[in-house]
Amino acid sequence: MSAAWRASLQRFLITGPPLVYLLLFFGIPTLIMVLASLRLPGEFGGLAPLWETGPSGTELNLSLESYGRFFSDSLYAWLFFKSFLYALVTAVACLLLAYPLALLIARSPGKRRDLLVLLVILPFWSNFLIRVYAWMIILGPESVLTRTLNALLAGLGIAPVELLFTPFAVLVGLVYVHLPFMVLPLFANLEKHDPALLDAAQDLGAGAWSRFWRVTFPLSLPGVYAGTALVFIPAFGIFAIPDLLGGTQGIMIGNVIKQQFLDTRDWPFGSVLSMVLTVGALALAGLAALFGRRTRV
């Protein structure tokens, strides 16, 4: 057995199993979804047969019908736009909350820094549903927060408001769940800044405000882009948060995808929506990568 042959056998044995597994349980399912978006809905939900044998021979049952339906009904474009807005506001809010925290952690001494990072990560690893559920308690109609707020509003002569099952509740949930995704890349960037730069800026007469806006912030842009992408992409496609906190007002595109697959069972149309979401998510990821690269040069 030659050495080269042995080396390629070794490579095949190590790479093969995970590659085959991921092709089978990620690659092929993704291709099936692409194909399903071109198929026709079945009579009782699901998919119509891929080919049919009629008097004129066998023909494939593929069409752009579901895509046509998506582009002709502005409701779905509106839902995508709404989800985009939710994700955008979430990303901005996360940035505003995460920046001071990331800065604080990056400027802390070694031991304390590790602890502070761990404290950001820990809630991220607790169950996603529990973190959403916690806000159902906090924003619920009988909660301390809601009652206090409404008592204050009553003092001002304003009618009581509801917090749960509103777009506001969806935003709070989205920000809460995705915040660590913004803190970590920001921190990873800020940690690398050379403090001498700030000293130099100060020696040259820059005040605290101008040191931040003209030194720290421009240098941190790659972290800002990375964090924005990491928050934006999962927030765009989420369905559990609007499902639990949004009520009928706060529906996002993820809810409609879920509905098409599990309730209406129009799989081709569900696949079309998923395809548009995939393309949107990939485009945004590409855009973030592009911006990140440009700022690094």
Added chain:
Amino acid sequence: MRKNSLWLPLAGFLVYVFLYAPLLIVVAFSFNDSRLNSQWVGFTLEWYRVLLHHEAMLQAAGNSLLIALVASAVSTVLGTMAGFAMYRFRLRVLPLLVLAPIAIPEILTGVSLLLFFVLLGMTLGMVSIILSHIAFCLGFVAIVVRSRLAGMDESLTEAARDLGATPWCAFRRVTLPLIMPGVVAGALMAFTLSIDDFVITFFTAGVGASTLPLQIYTMVKTSVTPEVNAISSLLMLLTLVLILVASKLSPSALRSGA
């Protein structure tokens, strides 16, 4: 030396309060002697006692545990191979397949797996859940193992080869023990991800099997009962322990997840 202003620690502190207060509220209410999650009445362990007799919940917990054990075991083996392959060879397809399930919205992985299993004619249940969990846990293990390998001194393996060890022997006796903390951390992460997963499980579970997150979802959707606080607190405790152990073994492991 620049003077540190007070607003930064203050803002940071408030964000930590925002991160932790909701979770602490859930834990506090799990000990609250009231069916309503609105104000503190008194201390009780009643809701934990109720859990012990909650058949559906116990069944779901058993399922979750079994799924997480099998999925983390298989994804640790495959993920370690993938991490090793990505470190050692110049590959194009594998890194893409490893990273894509982590990068795209989870719901897409969920619905495409649903289509896949149904078109295969598989009955959705434990098996489809386990197969799906392996698919998304694998990548996380691969990333942790790869970063561990990147921090390793390559010359140790080379020395073993020079001393006459076969590639397999060098891997088993030198490389593997050195990357073991990374492998174990990856396994703990996979276990945590699996036991916590909601979205992908939601689409691949069918009516055949329930897991803890699915059970919590159903209970929260229909009516909020204090048992949810109790099971949530227990699940948080379990995750906390697993994650702290993983972070001791491989400090970089946690960040790759977030």
